[in-house]
Amino acid sequence: MTETIPVAVPRKGRPLEAVLDRLATRVEDSHHAPEREGVDVASLADSISSILRYEKAIAKGEQTAADDVYERLAEYSDLSAPGRPEYTLLRDARKGRPRRIVFDSVTIPLDGVELQLIGREEPFRALRTHEFALGFDSADLVLEEVVGLRAEPLESIADLNARIDPRDTDVRVVAGLGDTVYHTLMGQPDLRRDGSEDSFDREFVREYEGPLCISPRYERLVEAVLGTDAVEGIEFCYPENGREEEAAIADAGLGVYLTVTGSTAREHGLELGEQLFPSETVLMENLAETSGGAGLVADLFADASEQSELTV
Incomplete structure (x- = not known):
């Protein structure tokens, strides 16, 4: 049976787009091509990003939609075809707190594993509580929550892991995605x-x-x-x-x-x-939860050189 590797990702915004862009580029350039015919990862990634940008514009009052939010949600989350993403509704923080459509999940068959991207409001915390082995979130959250404060300044992503107390969390940063x-x-x-x-x-x-x-x-x-x-x-x-x-x-x-x-x-x-x-959006790993399949997915998103810079 093919192993399914769940990966926590943000539900919306620049970090999620960075994950989708990196995924589309790496699948196209590597041997990790989808084993199921008809799944175009680049088109899928572009479609998710486009839908979420459109829904953000609606929530901000910059666009007007002919269909109501539930009709759009049903159209986007049509699961009749394989590889179709699912979306969900959240209350946006903007004036009037409009309902906003955000990413929920998608499963992509790769060479040897099935990659399941799952939307979370706080992916970093989901890794800290051992819900996931892998996830993406902003490096800012790592600084805000687990990085130790010292007299000398912290200047780069590569220095993050050295500032994380292993008694505090099993999560480590694997690589940045360059959306800086x-x-x-x-x-x-x-x-x-x-x-x-x-x-x-x-x-x-x-x-x-x-x-x-x-x-x-x-x-x-x-x-x-x-x-x-x-x-x-x-x-x-x-x-x-x-x-x-x-x-x-x-x-x-x-x-x-x-x-x-x-x-x-x-x-x-x-x-x-x-x-x-x-x-910057960073790929993170919970060392206590990592399996062989998770390692394959991490290698897909991050070069060996990127990972070695962050190894403690």
Whole structure:
């Protein structure tokens, strides 16, 4: 009997799209081609991403659908053909809390195993509670929950496992998927000392005392990537509800925020500084639950070189 390998994935958003993109690319480029005819992994991945982007636009009020949410759910989750994905409904956090269609699961037959992607609200925690051997989630969550705080800063994905206490969890990071945006330090130019050309970097923070504006859920993450010595004398502050993060950082003078181009920060008169840490989707493994089949799936998603960089 073919072994089925369940893998926890996010239900929506950039991390799920990163998983689907990596899966489509690796299946196409490797010997792991589907053994069941008619399953086009690239088309399947693109279809799931397109549906979820469309449903996000509806939840945000940017699109209007002719069919109601239950009719769309039934259409998307038609299981009459093999390899069709299933979706489910969640309450979105946006105004009015609309029902939003999100990913639930799909099973893909590969060479020797069946890969079952299963949507979870918190994949990392599902691995920590031993529900899964493998899963994908943002590296940010690893920093927020299990990475030890030290005086020296944490600077890369490759250093994560060395900061995880094995008495705390059996979960380790296997590889990143490269969908990288950065937690970036930024500040008002007039915050520098008169005549100074110092850049906004970790050394600047080490000498700085005052407010540092961050997202409310990122206190531990920011302490980890700056180092505990650097945050002495720092007072964390947060954007008020509904306020643009860059505007709040401009008022505080200094802050850390996720950036892609940094254009909005510049519009608020901020200067971009050091890229402190990559926010990236990572493949994780619960070492206590890993089987031979799980190893095959991990190899499909991650190169041997990527895995060796994270081996402790």
